[in-house]
Amino acid sequence: MASKRQLIEVDETTATRLRERADAQGISVAEVVASLTALSESPVEISAEDLADLDRQWAAIQSGQEATIPHEQVAQWLETWGTPDYKPFPVK
Structure with missing residues (x-):
């Protein structure tokens, strides 16, 4: 039996x-x-x-340990995904 088709609207990017x-x-x-x-x-x-392990990592983030990356820096890097500007995340 064929399924009933539906029209779902999404933005152009999606x-x-x-x-x-x-x-x-x-x-x-x-x-x-x-x-x-x-x-x-x-x-x-x-x-x-x-x-x-995730709990340990989250505790490190919350305590602001040096090994953590600020949210703004990660968010900025994520914005490059799928663009010509994308590069692997810089390792400290």
Whole structure:
């Protein structure tokens, strides 16, 4: 049985990214959206060891240890993702 089609409106940037992802994977935009929806509904499993490591990292961030990177610097770097200006994050 064929599924009923729906029209969902998205902004131009999102539409472009969906089309690019679909083209890269050789599937339709509808299949990309379906897979992203299924992924967002899947529970994330994390080991107790990984969770403890994340807790240690978060404690370091909250205490302002030198090894942490300021939010503004990370946010600025994230803005370059998918652009010609993208470079790997500079290691201190």
